[in-house]
Amino acid sequence: MKVTLLLFSFILSIPCFGQSSDRLWEEGELTWDDFKGEPFRLSPNSSELNYQLSYFPTKKRINNTTYLIYQTKNYINPNTSWVKESDKSIRLLRYNQVIFNILELHRRRLQAELHQVSQAFEAAEKFRTIYQNSTYEIRQFQDGTEMGTDASAIKLWDQMIDEKLKDYPIEWIPEVSERNFGIGLNAGFGTGVLTGAFSDFFRPSFNFIFGFDLAYKNTTLFLNGTVARSKVKRDFTEDGLLWPDDLSTNVAVIDVSIGQTLIDGPKHKLTPFAGLGILEFSAAKNEGEQFEDFRIYNYGLIFGLNYDFKFRKRVRLTPSRYGTPFQERYEHNIRFKLYATSADFENIGGSSINLTIGYSLFGRIIGVD
Numbered sequence: 001m002k003v004t005l006l007l008f009s010f011i012l013s014i015p016c017f018g019q020s021s022d023r024l025w026e027e028g029e030l031t032w033d034d035f036k037g038e039p040f041r042l043s044p045n046s047s048e049l050n051y052q053l054s055y056f057p058t059k060k061r062i063n064n065t066t067y068l069i070y071q072t073k074n075y076i077n078p079n080t081s082w083v084k085e086s087d088k089s090i091r092l093l094r095y096n097q098v099i100f101n102i103l104e105l106h107r108r109r110l111q112a113e114l115h116q117v118s119q120a121f122e123a124a125e126k127f128r129t130i131y132q133n134s135t136y137e138i139r140q141f142q143d144g145t146e147m148g149t150d151a152s153a154i155k156l157w158d159q160m161i162d163e164k165l166k167d168y169p170i171e172w173i174p175e176v177s178e179r180n181f182g183i184g185l186n187a188g189f190g191t192g193v194l195t196g197a198f199s200d201f202f203r204p205s206f207n208f209i210f211g212f213d214l215a216y217k218n219t220t221l222f223l224n225g226t227v228a229r230s231k232v233k234r235d236f237t238e239d240g241l242l243w244p245d246d247l248s249t250n251v252a253v254i255d256v257s258i259g260q261t262l263i264d265g266p267k268h269k270l271t272p273f274a275g276l277g278i279l280e281f282s283a284a285k286n287e288g289e290q291f292e293d294f295r296i297y298n299y300g301l302i303f304g305l306n307y308d309f310k311f312r313k314r315v316r317l318t319p320s321r322y323g324t325p326f327q328e329r330y331e332h333n334i335r336f337k338l339y340a341t342s343a344d345f346e347n348i349g350g351s352s353i354n355l356t357i358g359y360s361l362f363g364r365i366i367g368v369d
Contacts, residue, residue: 025074025104026170030097037082046087046148049096050080051103053134055114055127057318060173064267065313067173070114070123074107076100094158095148099138101161106134108168115174115368118326120319176315176329179365182220184213186335188358192228192251196342196350201243202281205230205251209337209356215364218261222273222306226253226354229284238296238347247291248284253277253341253352255302269308269333277302277341279352296345304339308360317368330363 023034035047051074058071083092110130117123145153192205211224228251232243243249257275264270278299283291312332320328335358342351 021077021079022075023078025100025107030076030093030100032083032088032093034076034078035081035083036078037080039082039084041084046092047083047096048081049076049099051076051100053103053107053110053131055110055123062173064311065315068314068316068318069173070111070117070318072107072111072114074100074104091151091154092148095145095154098141098154098158098161101158101165102138102141103134105161105164105168106130106137108165108170109133111171112168112174115317118319123319174317175369176317176327176366177369178329179367180217182213182215182362182364184215184360184362186211186213186224186358186360188335188337188356190337190354190356190358192226192352192354194350194352197348198350198352201233201236201348202249202251203231203233205352207251207354207356209354209358213360213362215362218264220259220261220271220273222255222257222259222275224253224255224257226251226255226356228252230281236348238345241294243283243294247294248287249294250280250282250284251352252280252282253302253354254280255339255341257302257304259306267310269306269310271306271308272304273306273339274301274303276300279341279343298343298345300342300344302339302341304337307336308333308362309336315366326365327367328363329366330361333360333362334358335360 035049037048037050040048053072053074055070055072058069060067060069110127113126113130114123117126141157142148144150145157148154187208187210189209190207192207193199194202194204205228207226207228209224209226211222214221214223230249230251232245232247232249234245236243255275255277257273257277259271259273261269261271276299278297280295280297282296283294308331310331310333313329315329317327320326337356337358338354340351340353343349
């Protein structure tokens with residue numbers, strides 16, 4: 001008996017799956033109801049099984065994590081698979097089932113291989129290799145069972161393939177481990193209050209914050225900038241200039257700090273940090289040219305706490321659309337940041353204490369274990 005192998009690789013445009021004509025391996029063992037095609041009367045074969053192997057990119061959601069992976073499929077088309085009514089037997093049905101099982105074994109091996117690729121051409125090469133191996137093994141099975149006429153040989157192959165299938169789960173998400181380096185960006189808004197002499201002369205501010213995170217293991221370098229609007233509460237003099245009451249002002253904080261993550265769980269991440277910040281007050285541009293020289297700044301220590309709530313995560317095991325040769329895991333976070341910096345000028349001084357809420361995106365390169 002001759003079995004025809006129809007193979008489709010990496011199908012994106014043709015909707016092969018989910019059609020009523022497709023019958024997946026995991027739906028159970030074959031029955032004669034899966035052979036609905038019209039028999040080819042002139043063929044010397046008793047049956048023909050039309051089976052197919054394919055892979056394609058897909059998404060899988062597990063809890064709050066989305067995995068971008070290659071999915072493999074092993075299925076038959078019952079409408080083009082046929083059997084001659086007079087040749088139906090338990091032996092013949094088992095022969096076809098073992099062929100289906102051999103392809104399933106190679107599908108599972110392909111699935112394991114595709115979890116490791118970082119480039120599209122690697123996936124195509126692995127698919128080609130697995131397909132060639134499956135074709136070779138099917139031919140060995142056909143020759144070893146004399147095209148399905150040797151019942152004892154079919155039984156031996158059946159047992160052997162069944163044992164090998166136990167080494168691979170039907171479908172699984174691989175374990176991944178993070179590499180040392182990570183990078184992120186964030187933006188948010190909030191409010192700031194001033195302490196010391198600052199609070200006597202400036203009103204609380206409305207803040208916008210943006211920045212970048214550069215991580216190595218649990219240590220993170222934070223590069224952030226804060227811009228805010230405030231107003232002068234009452235007249236004061238600094239650097240020989242009179243800052244009048246109700247003058248609209250800009251408040252800016254530029255900081256570089258180092259953080260050490262203490263908690264990094266599935267949903268929560270807590271990182272205290274400390275570093276150096278520059279605090280600047282300047283007159284808003286809309287106040288006119290007469291105030292363009294109204295600017296004072298100084299540096300001081302900055303310290304604070306980042307809390308990230310991880311509301312969504314993604315693990316990408318398929319090649320990047322940008323061609324980067326690595327796999328990655330990245331988190332979408334809601335970031336709460338509490339931080340304070342201080343500065344002293346000639347006549348006034350104090351601290352700026354700020355609380356912001358915003359969005360943070362952070363990613364790390366990963367490897368499949």
